[in-house]
Amino acid sequence: MTTNKAVVLVSGGLDSATVLAMAKAQGHECHALSFDYGQRHRAELVAAARVVTAMGVASHRVVTLDLGSLGGSALTDAAIAVPETPGEGIPVTYVPARNTVFLAYALAWAEVLQAGHIFIGVNAVDYSGYPDCRPAFIEAFERMANLATKASVEGHALQVHTPLIHLSKADIIREGIRHGVDYALTVSCYQATASGEACGRCDSCRLRRQGFEAAGVADPTIYQKMAK
Amino acid sequence: MTTNKAVVLVSGGLDSATVLAMAKAQGHECHALSFDYGQRHRAELVAAARVVTAMGVASHRVVTLDLGSLGGSALTDAAIAVPETPGEGIPVTYVPARNTVFLAYALAWAEVLQAGHIFIGVNAVDYSGYPDCRPAFIEAFERMANLATKASVEGHALQVHTPLIHLSKADIIREGIRHGVDYALTVSCYQATASGEACGRCDSCRLRRQGFEAAGVADPTIYQKMAK
Numbered sequence: 221m222t223t224n225k226a227v228v229l230v231s232g233g234l235d236s237a238t239v240l241a242m243a244k245a246q247g248h249e250c251h252a253l254s255f256d257y258g259q260r261h262r263a264e265l266v267a268a269a270r271v272v273t274a275m276g277v278a279s280h281r282v283v284t285l286d287l288g289s290l291g292g293s294a295l296t297d298a299a300i301a302v303p304e305t306p307g308e309g310i311p312v313t314y315v316p317a318r319n320t321v322f323l324a325y326a327l328a329w330a331e332v333l334q335a336g337h338i339f340i341g342v343n344a345v346d347y348s349g350y351p352d353c354r355p356a357f358i359e360a361f362e363r364m365a366n367l368a369t370k371a372s373v374e375g376h377a378l379q380v381h382t383p384l385i386h387l388s389k390a391d392i393i394r395e396g397i398r399h400g401v402d403y404a405l406t407v408s409c410y411q412a413t414a415s416g417e418a419c420g421r422c423d424s425c426r427l428r429r430q431g432f433e434a435a436g437v438a439d440p441t442i443y444q445k446m447a448k
Numbered sequence: 449m450t451t452n453k454a455v456v457l458v459s460g461g462l463d464s465a466t467v468l469a470m471a472k473a474q475g476h477e478c479h480a481l482s483f484d485y486g487q488r489h490r491a492e493l494v495a496a497a498r499v500v501t502a503m504g505v506a507s508h509r510v511v512t513l514d515l516g517s518l519g520g521s522a523l524t525d526a527a528i529a530v531p532e533t534p535g536e537g538i539p540v541t542y543v544p545a546r547n548t549v550f551l552a553y554a555l556a557w558a559e560v561l562q563a564g565h566i567f568i569g570v571n572a573v574d575y576s577g578y579p580d581c582r583p584a585f586i587e588a589f590e591r592m593a594n595l596a597t598k599a600s601v602e603g604h605a606l607q608v609h610t611p612l613i614h615l616s617k618a619d620i621i622r623e624g625i626r627h628g629v630d631y632a633l634t635v636s637c638y639q640a641t642a643s644g645e646a647c648g649r650c651d652s653c654r655l656r657r658q659g660f661e662a663a664g665v666a667d668p669t670i671y672q673k674m675a676k
Contacts, residue, residue, distance in 0.1 A: 281518075286511045290557050317556035320596045324552040328545035329518050357595040364588035368548045373579045 225249045225335035226381075227326045228277070232267030233408045234428060235341035235384055238392050240275055241399035242383045243339045251333055252277045253326055257285035257318075263412040270405045283325055290316065319352035323361050323380070330378060331369045338365075339381045345388050358382050389431030397437060404440035417444045453477045453563035454609075455554045456505070460495030461636045462656055463569035463612055466620050468503055469627035470611045471567045479561055480505045481554055485513035485546075491644040495635040502633055511553055518544065547580035551589050551608070558606060559597045566593075567609045573616050586610050617659030625665060632668035645672045 226248035230236045243250050254268040265282065272280045319342060326338045342353040351357060362380040366372045384392050396403065408428045409418035418425050420443045432439035454476035458464045471478050482496040493510065500508045547570060554566045570581040579585060590608040594600045612620050624631065636656045637646035646653050648671040660667035 283514045283518075284512075285514070287553075287556065290509070290511075290553070290560050316559035316598070317552060317596055320555055320592070321549070321552040324545060324549040325515075325518070327548055328515065331544035332518050351598060351601045352596045354595065357592065360588070360592035360595050364548070364585065364592045367582065367585040367588050368545055368580045370544070370579060 223336045225251065225278075225330075225333055226337035226339055227251050227253055227330045227333065227335050228339040229322055229326060229341065230254050230268050230272055230277075230280075231341070232264035232269075232271060232406060233341075233424075234389075234396070234403055234406045234431075235343060235392060236268075237271045237275070237401050237403070237406045238396035238399070239339050239341040239383060240271065240277070241396055241401045243337075243381070244275065245399050248337060248339075250277045250339075251329070251335065252280040253329060254280070254282045255285050255322060255325070256282055257287040263407045263409075263414060263416040267405060267407040267416060274402060274405055281329070285321065285325075287318070287321060317352070319350075319357070320361070323365075327365050327368060327378070331371055334371065334376075335378075336371075336376060337379050337381060339383070341384050342382050343384045343389075343392070344386060353385075355382070355385055358385070388434070389427050390434035393431050393435040393437055397435075402440075404442075408441075413444060417442050419444060451564045453479065453506075453558075453561055454565035454567055455479050455481055455558045455561065455563050456567040457550055457554060457569065458482050458496050458500055458505075458508075459569075460492035460497075460499060460634060461569075461652075462617075462624070462631055462634045462659075463571060463620060464496075465499045465503070465629050465631070465634045466624035466627070467567050467569040467611060468499065468505070469624055469629045471565075471609070472503065473627050476565060476567075478505045478567075479557070479563065480508040481557060482508070482510045483513050483515075483550060483553070484510055485515040491635045491637075491640040491642060495633060495644060498633040502630060509557065513549065513553075515546070515549060545580065547578075547585070548589070551593075555593050555596060555606070559599055562599065562604075563606075564599075564604060565607050565609060567611070569612050570610050571612045571617075571620070572614060581613075583610070583613055586613070616662070617655050618662035621659050621663040621665055625663075630668075632670075636669075641672060645670050647672055 224247060226243050228240050228243050228250045230240055230252040252272045256265055330338055344353055344355060358380055365378050407416045408424045410422040410424050411419050418441050429439060454471050456468050456471050456478045458468055458480040480500045484493055558566055572581055572583060586608055593606050635644045636652045638650040638652050639647050646669050657667060
């Protein structure tokens with residue numbers, strides 16, 4: 221087992237680009253994993269390809285997930301509108317068990333690659349409404365993962381790293397800038413155009429814009445003309 | 449939340465048909481979930497459709513999984529031969545993190561359906577070589593699942609049921625017969641023909657055949673002519 225191998229979940233958004241930069245800075249051989257899960261913001265996948273090409277990875281896979289067909293989220297179900305004002309509780313943009321499914325695939329690939337590390341850009345501060353972004357969930361997943369695999373039977377531990385989990389959006393941006401991340405390559409908007417222009421109004425756009433302001437960094441996001 | 453709703457993983461094999469019968473006998477409203485994951489024994493999916501039609505379910509979904517592309521198993525990778533003699537340790541037919549991925553999808557669907565139960569036919573006796581069939585793994589998954597979802601935040605517990613986990617193959621068959629399962633509908637062979645004829649030689653065929661013998665039940669399996 222090559223213990224410095226890592227599977228890094230790369231969505232094409234700001235957070236996962238930062239995570240990839242941090243994993244590389246720690247000396248990991250990074251294998252990027254992206255998902256095509258019927259999300260509305262497919263411009264993310266184009267951004268993911270840009271990010272991994274610009275930053276360099278050992279390999280990149282895009283796995284197609286049949287998650288949208290199970291329904292239940294504004295991000296995969298066209299019948300549910302993406303909200304443009306912050307709501308109470310768990311947002312409708314929450315995709316049922318999404319991080320569980322993402323991490324399950326990362327675990328499968330880590331086992332095939334004999335990688336001892338998984339990196340995921342979950343954040344408990346800004347996304348506190350998403351149950352599967354909480355530290356207790358990640359800890360429980362890691363514990364389960366260490367009972368799930370051949371490697372675990374053979375005594376090789378797998379670590380799930382969440383370097384952003386307690387950072388604010390501004391802290392994440394500062395960390396990424398320090399590691400040379402070009403955020404112009406990333407797309408965070410829940411309803412970006414095909415070319416990656418952001419709406420400027422959804423929760424994700426709002427958090428991103430506030431993050432750049434708070435970090436004192438110029439926002440490189442390209443917004444749709446209407447949103448200006 | 450309708451607490452008697454259950455997601456039941458139905459592969460088309462002997463074990464999951466038995467689990468479905470047991471879940472129905474317990475009064476659950478059963479929603480069957482099958483996976484098309486590039487497995488060689490695709491005759492299983494035809495069998496799954498036969499089983500759920502014969503036994504009756506509230507709904508049936510077949511989710512396509514892009515698991516084969518991650519490689520690493522004789523069941524999804526044509527470059528690895530299916531063994532016909534029992535080996536030591538974890539068999540090459542093990543699919544990396546398969547049950548983790550299956551259960552992650554079951555969890556997602558359970559959340560959409562507001563189901564409080566998942567049934568899976570894992571078995572720690574015959575398949576002790578598969579790490580993700582062990583009771584400790586299932587317990588860890590259930591614990592994680594109860595931190596992963598909206599329902600869990602709202603205080604609704606999800607139970608993962610493994611009614612076969614400590615049964616021998618003969619016990620499973622006796623249980624199924626008691627609940628009226630027609631095992632002629634099921635396919636267990638790792639390399640069945642398109643019409644569902646079994647090879648009679650792989651590990652799965654061997655365990656199934658021995659199970660019928662030990663249970664004192666006539667084996668309804670249709671074997672390929674060459675295997676006789």
